[in-house]
Amino acid sequence: MVIIITTAIFIHFQFDRDSYNEWKIEQPESDSPIRYETTNLVGENPIGDQKLKLSDWRIASLYFSYLKFIAILILNYLIITQFGRVLKSVRKLKTFHQTNVEAFRKIGYYCLLITGLSTFNYWAFNDYTKSSFSISINILLLSLIAFILAEIFKEGNNLMEENKLTI
Amino acid sequence: MPILINLDKILEERDMKSNELAERIGITQANLSILKTGKAKAVRFSTLEALCKELNCQPGDLLEFSEET
Numbered sequence: 001m002v003i004i005i006t007t008a009i010f011i012h013f014q015f016d017r018d019s020y021n022e023w024k025i026e027q028p029e030s031d032s033p034i035r036y037e038t039t040n041l042v043g044e045n046p047i048g049d050q051k052l053k054l055s056d057w058r059i060a061s062l063y064f065s066y067l068k069f070i071a072i073l074i075l076n077y078l079i080i081t082q083f084g085r086v087l088k089s090v091r092k093l094k095t096f097h098q099t100n101v102e103a104f105r106k107i108g109y110y111c112l113l114i115t116g117l118s119t120f121n122y123w124a125f126n127d128y129t130k131s132s133f134s135i136s137i138n139i140l141l142l143s144l145i146a147f148i149l150a151e152i153f154k155e156g157n158n159l160m161e162e163n164k165l166t167i
Numbered sequence: 168m169p170i171l172i173n174l175d176k177i178l179e180e181r182d183m184k185s186n187e188l189a190e191r192i193g194i195t196q197a198n199l200s201i202l203k204t205g206k207a208k209a210v211r212f213s214t215l216e217a218l219c220k221e222l223n224c225q226p227g228d229l230l231e232f233s234e235e236t
Contacts, residue, residue: 161208165201165208166208166210167194167209167214
């Protein structure tokens with residue numbers, strides 16, 4: 001639903017930019033401790049003015065941000081789906097099943113992909129340009145936890161199989 | 168696995184059916200089948216004791232080590 005709404009706004013924005021003259025967004029900020037960024041202010045935009053006009057958004061940056069946002073949204077959906085599967089199997093008392101090992105591994109890879117996608121930011125407006133390279137520690141940590149959980153569940157699955165085959 | 172279970176041979180010698188043995192030692196037929204086909208990863212001493220008691224044999228008669236398999 002969010003993807004459809006975003007895509008609809010994205011398409012409409014390209015056909016009729018003037019409708020978005022009143023729409024303003026905050027200057028993008030990165031709170032990652034590991035980052036490198038360059039900012040350029042052009043023209044009459046005073047430094048104190050933190051708002052950016054949406055209609056000034058340049059097409060390359062717009063496409064970049066849109067595709068990145070959609071990809072992250074899809075990955076988040078996939079993570080939630082995998083997590084839902086794990087919860088379902090726990091309810092069915094099949095906690096240490098091989099499918100859960102795979103689910104946690106997938107979650108780990110998806111988190112790594114999200115980290116990769118959020119590494120580079122490119123914001124280009126008519127009077128403001130910002131490129132930044134930052135690593136999102138939180139998601140990277142989540143991916144690490146998911147991989148550790150996958151290994152724990154793998155060990156649990158081995159023990160369960162061994163117990164099942166002990167006569 | 169290099170450890171073989173000679174249950175089939177002993178059952179034939181004793182003229183006993185596997186379902187009868189399973190019932191006597193108190194395990195399911197499925198578990199006895201796992202044991203017979205060599206899929207089992209471990210055997211409990213209690214199971215081994217029950218098998219030896221019912222089949223009137225020694226653990227060595229049931230188990231065999233073979234490097235080839």
